[in-house]
Amino acid sequence: MxxxxxxxxxxxxTAKAFTVIADNLFGKTVPYESMSSFNLQESFHLKDDEYEEMMIEGHKPEMLISFxxxxxxxxxxxxxxxxxxxxxxxxxxxxxxxxxxxxxxxxxxxxxxxxxxxxxxxxxxxxxxxxxxxxxxxxxxxxxxxxxxxxxxxxxxxxxxxxxxxxxxxxxxxxxxxxxxxxxxxxxxxxxxxxxxxxxx
The missing domain is CATH 3.40.50.1000 (HAD superfamily/HAD-like)
Structure with a gap:
């Protein structure tokens, strides 16, 4: 098969890791179970520049390896x-x-x-x-x-x-x-x- x-x-x-990243970067505290959208920008109520910053941070090698x-x-x-x-x-x-x-x-x-x-x-x-x-x-x-x-x-x-x-x-x-x-x-x-x-x- x-x-x-x-x-x-x-x-x-990954999503649980991003709850920590969003909190650390922007003080956005969103409980994991409240993440009703797969779109992280929507889940964390981020502006476009904040979303881009969070995604860049979350895709750093050391971050990806730590998940x-x-x-x-x-x-x-x-x-x-x-x-x-x-x-x-x-x-x-x-x-x-x-x-x-x-x-x-x-x-x-x-x-x-x-x-x-x-x-x-x-x-x-x-x-x-x-x-x-x-x-x-x-x-x-x-x-x-x-x-x-x-x-x-x-x-x-x-x-x-x-x-x-x-x-x-x-x-x-x-x-x-x-x-x-x-x-x-x-x-x-x-x-x-x-x-x-x-x-x-």
Whole structure:
């Protein structure tokens, strides 16, 4: 089987880290559970220049490497790889974040998982002169059996795979999201993802 796995808020606790960054930079105190929008500018009520400053701060290598792992992520994915499955990490991070992201994966025992940066959200505007190492036209040639994703904004990237089984990692910003079809399944944690994959396989 082939797995698409999102990085932020599936593998690591990115949004929780940004609550600290926003507080430190601007004194914006927003509880994690109150983050009702995937758009961080909306969640933290930031002006355009504040949002850009926060994104640059949050994408510094030392910051990316420090993000906490989502419990069970590396263990579950390594079990999938050990079973012979193909795991690809498809992140919306700008391509200049690739090296730090690769270091994070390696440090968390996911050195066998391939990593690709895909322009999901146009974030490369925050880091000048970035080049994406996976273009949309190449991504759309790829096929997966399962996807693990938290962002409703990313669901459109699955439209070309009607048989894809999508595990939606439960997060505050997707609580009210409407799922495109019965192939979408809300999962509370990595153990539930493991069990859902087993039952659907």
């Amino acid at each position: 082939k797995f698409y796995v999102d990085f932020d808020d599936c593998l690591c606790e 906490e792992e989502t419990p069970g992520a590396s263990k579950t994915l390594n079990d999938f790889i050990d079973a012979g499955h193909d795991v690809k990490i498809i992140t919306g991070r700008p391509s200049v974040a690739y090296e730090a992201s690769r270091i994070w994966l390696d440090q968390h025992g996911l050195d066998r998982a391939e990593l690709f940066c895909l322009n999901k959200y146009g974030r490369d505007s925050f880091i000048k002169n970035g080049e994406f190492n996976l273009e949309l036209e190449d991504y759309y040639k790829m096929k997966f059996d399962f996807a693990i994703e938290d962002s409703p904004m990313a669901f459109k990237f699955f439209n070309h795979m009607p048989e894809l089984k999508v595990m939606v990692f439960d997060r505050p910003w997707n609580k009210q999201a409407s799922f495109p079809g019965s192939n979408y399944h809300r999962c509370m944690d990595w153990e539930m993802i493991r069990e859902k994959v087993r039952s659907l396989n």
